[in-house]
Amino acid sequence: MRVGVIGVGEMGKNHLRVYSEMNQEIIGISDINEERGKILAGKYNTQFFKDYKELLKKDLDAVSIVVPTTLHKKVALDCMKKGINLLIEKPIADTLGNADEIIKNTMNEEVKIMIGHILRFHPVIEKTKEMVESELLGELVSISAKRVGPYNPRIRDVGIIIDLGVHDIDIISYLYNDKVEYVYASAGSVIHNFEDHANILLKFRNGHAGVIETNWLTPYKIRTLTLVGDKGIASIDYISSSIKLYNEEEEIDIKVEKKEPLRNELEHFIECIEKDKDPLISVKDGRKVLKVALSAIESYKENKIVKISD
DSSP, X not given: OEXXXXXXXXXXXXXXXXXXXXXXXXXXXXXXXXXXXXXXHHHTTOEEESSHHXXXXXXXXXXXXXXXXXXXXXXXHHHHHTTOEEEEESSSOSSHHHHHHHHHHHHHSOOOEEEEOGGGGSHHHHHHHHHHHTTTTOSEEEEEEEEEEEOOTTOOSSXXXXXXXXXXXXXXXXXXXXXXXXXXXXXXOSSSSSOOEEEEEEXXXXXXXXXXXXXXXXXXEEEEEEEEESSOEEEEETTTTEEEEEOSSOEEEEOOOOOOHHHHHHHHHHHHHHHTOOOSSOHHHHHHHHHHHHHHHHHHHHTSOEEOOO
């Protein structure tokens, strides 16, 4: 595949590295930071373009869009006009209107578009999904997530719900295989222009609950997920890539394959293009997650429970 990366900040650099490790042909990269872009272009023996539209003039099969969320729509539409398959880093866009424009143009253009909700490809989630589907935990009762850590100054255009909360909104919905019906959130700002801490309660159509705690105020990272079922409890740690299963009789360490989630994600993206498969996370999936996140923001700002309509 002839690939390009638009936006080579921290996450974009990882896309670039993994494409290289996968032996994809990196045609070029683009970034507003010319110094950084040229250094990376030299490292990966490719071309640098300060204007991404110049990169799009090249013969590209696929592009990773790893720019700030507010720019997702513009860059995505320009890629689609060129008939280029694209992976858009989560979330799909900053507003539902912009997400809808991406979706509308997806229908007009014959391209594959995948939204980069990377945790779907984390080995602990792949294994947890298997456990849920095999009913190892029995009937699920609740799922709770904790995603806290220090603030990253590069995140300036959105708050923590859009930047981090979307991860767990997506994963909890994915594990339940259900849609959020109601959301209630309590949040606020201490060090950021937008909210930097939030507690989100999700109620699903099947009556199950999801709870998310997230902040940029904790001096160390915690990335955990707990599933409670009527036959057992699963405790997941993303950082150590470990799962512990508890039931009435014992505590079990579940074996988890050690593989980089981004490698899994980009391999899936390339395979979808090569084999004409539908991506695991579609643009419509991305819109659903964004709608819940925006509803959580509405909830904490207006201090009310928000119903999620289709």
